[in-house]
Structures are given as structure tokens and as C-alpha cells.
Amino acid sequence: MRIATICAMATAMALVSGTAWAQNAATAGLNAAATSATCPGNPEPLGVARTVEIDTTGGPGFGFAQFKAYDFLRDSEVVLTFDDGPWPGNTPAVLKALAAQCTKAVFFPIGKHAMWHPEILKQVAAGGHTIGSHTWSHLDLSKLPPDQAKDEIEKGMSAVRSALGTPEAPLFRFPDLRHSPELLAYLGTRNVGIFSTDVDSFDYRTHKPEAVIASVMTKLKKSGKGIVLMHDFQHSTALALPELLVALKAGGYKIVQVKTKEPVTTLAAYDQQLEKELGGQTANLRAISNVVRTIDAPNFNDRFSAIR
Numbered sequence: 001m002r003i004a005t006i007c008a009m010a011t012a013m014a015l016v017s018g019t020a021w022a023q024n025a026a027t028a029g030l031n032a033a034a035t036s037a038t039c040p041g042n043p044e045p046l047g048v049a050r051t052v053e054i055d056t057t058g059g060p061g062f063g064f065a066q067f068k069a070y071d072f073l074r075d076s077e078v079v080l081t082f083d084d085g086p087w088p089g090n091t092p093a094v095l096k097a098l099a100a101q102c103t104k105a106v107f108f109p110i111g112k113h114a115m116w117h118p119e120i121l122k123q124v125a126a127g128g129h130t131i132g133s134h135t136w137s138h139l140d141l142s143k144l145p146p147d148q149a150k151d152e153i154e155k156g157m158s159a160v161r162s163a164l165g166t167p168e169a170p171l172f173r174f175p176d177l178r179h180s181p182e183l184l185a186y187l188g189t190r191n192v193g194i195f196s197t198d199v200d201s202f203d204y205r206t207h208k209p210e211a212v213i214a215s216v217m218t219k220l221k222k223s224g225k226g227i228v229l230m231h232d233f234q235h236s237t238a239l240a241l242p243e244l245l246v247a248l249k250a251g252g253y254k255i256v257q258v259k260t261k262e263p264v265t266t267l268a269a270y271d272q273q274l275e276k277e278l279g280g281q282t283a284n285l286r287a288i289s290n291v292v293r294t295i296d297a298p299n300f301n302d303r304f305s306a307i308r
């Protein structure tokens with residue numbers, strides 16, 4: 001397994017060629033210029049300084065917390081990533097904050113959440129962000145039998161595809177960043193890139209937006225650059241983001257947008273399994289609140305309404 005992993009990574013390294021990076025560097029200036037000129041209501045947005053395209057062949061891993069083969073960020077460069085959505089209230093707030101700064105991020109949605117709130121995931125796509133996946137139900141894959149772990153990965157990818165109506169990017173993040181050598185090798189065979197992190201905000205540990213901002217800015221100052229892990233699922237992050245993006249701009253950080261060369265190829269068996277479980281209604285999923293809404297419940301405490 002180990003040899004297979006190393007071989008897969010070596011292949012991927014060869015494919016992330018100097019030519020590709022040179023082209024990305026050439027377009028970086030164009031992106032920055034275009035963003036400043038076209039960000040409505042914001043003359044000096046955080047914007048996007050550089051866009052990179054990842055060839056996920058062989059399942060390359062990114063984020064120095066766990067993977068050190070590909071150091072693709074330069075000093076002060078930051079990739080914003082958001083996990084565990086889509087979620088009412090919080091994900092739209094994150095999207096609004098990103099749009100106000102004309103900047104882009106990578107989202108790693110949970111399959112079940114994507115099925116519950118497909119319309120919110122479609123908003124993420126409409127915002128021009130990159131969407132990967134983060135399993136079907138957020139189990140710790142390192143503790144599951146391999147077959148069950150693969151089911152979680154594949155069903156999660158199929159669910160995101162189903163919610164979007166189009167295949168997402170072949171990028172994956174392990175729940176709680178817990179992987180195994182076998183699963184890394186498996187994702188290598190599936191040509192799915194793996195995102196770990198450089199800066200873990202631990203935003204789920206606090207309810208205070210100011211603590212999220214302090215956590216990210218303090219850790220970034222130390223690392224100087226990196227992939228930042230946050231959660232669009234978290235209310236504290238949704239509240240913190242407008243100010244955090246302003247702080248990143250003021251701190252001289254530059255956002256790198258991540259795209260992939262190809263979309264993911266989901267497996268037909270999982271697409272069909274999902275379709276079957278949902279009774280053949282995955283084609284035109286609407287928001288639950290658009291299909292069924294509470295019109296009378298004097299003593300019913302709806303916690304989803306509270307979040308909105």
C-alpha cells in the first residue's frame with residue numbers, strides 16, 4: 001500500500017508541471033487587475049491574487065499538517081476552505097462575505113447536508129467557488145472497516161454531484177483530518193486530491209466570532225501562508241468572516257483560488273444507490289423549506305428557524 005501511495009504521488013508530482021505553474025503565474029496579474037476593477041461597491045477588495053489548477057491524477061495531498069510533498073503557496077498566500085455545509089443561514093452568510101470581497105474559496109460539503117439543502121450548495125457553485133466533498137455522514141473513516149469507509153467517500157461524492165446536478169471537483173477532506181494509508185491509496189486510484197490544512201481555525205470550539213478571527217490571524221502570522229480550515233456550518237465563522245477578510249487584506253495576505261483540471265468521476269453504483277434511497281427524486285431537489293413549511297405550531301421550537 002505504501003509503495004502504491006508513493007508511486008501515485010510521484011506521478012502526480014510529474015503532472016504538476018512547471019509549465020502549468022508558469023501559466024498560472026501569468027494569469028495571476030490579470031485576475032488581480034480584473035477583480036479590483038469589477039468588485040461592485042468595494043474599490044479595494046481582497047479579491048483573488050492567483051488561480052491555480054490542480055491535476056488530481058494519483059490523489060496528491062495538500063496542507064502541511066499532514067502532506068508536505070506540494071508546497072504550492074508563496075509567502076502571504078492563503079487558500080480559504082470551508083467544511084461541513086451546506087447549512088441554512090451560515091453558508092449564505094459566508095457566501096455573502098466572500099462576494100463582498102470578490103474572493104473565492106473551496107468548500108467541502110457533507111453529502112447528507114447537500115441532500116437536505118441542495119439549493120444552498122447550488123448558491124455556492126453560482127458564487128464561483130470550488131466544491132469538493134467531505135463524506136456522506138462525517139464518520140471517522142480511520143475507525144471504519146475499509147469497505148464502509150469507501151462507501152462513505154463514494155456516497156458523499158455522489159450526493160454532492162446529485163445536489164449540484166453536475167460533478168464537483170475531485171477534492172476530498174477527511175472528517176477531523178483522520179485518514180489511513182489504505183484510504184489515501186484508494187483516493188489515489190480514484191484520482192481524487194486530498195486537502196488537509198496548514199492553519200486550523202478550530203472555529204467549532206468557540207461561539208465567539210472574535211476568537212475565530214484571532215485564531216486564524218495568529219496562526220497565519222506564524223506560518224506566513226497556508227490553507228486555512230474553517231466551517232461554513234459554524235455560526236461563529238459566518239459572523240466572523242466579514243471582519244476576518246478585512247483583516248487578511250490589511251495584513252497583506254493574498255487569496256489563491258484553487259481549481260481542478262477535471263471534474264470528479266462518481267461511480268454509477270453509488271449514484272444509483274442514492275437515487276434509490278431517495279425514491280428516484282434526486283433530479284429536481286428543492287429546499288425542504290420550499291416543499292414543506294410549518295404554518296402553525298404554537299409550542300414547537302424550530303431550531304433551524306432560530307439559526308436563520
Ligand SMILES: [Zn+2]
Binds near residue numbers: 083084134174175176
Ligand atoms: Zn468536517
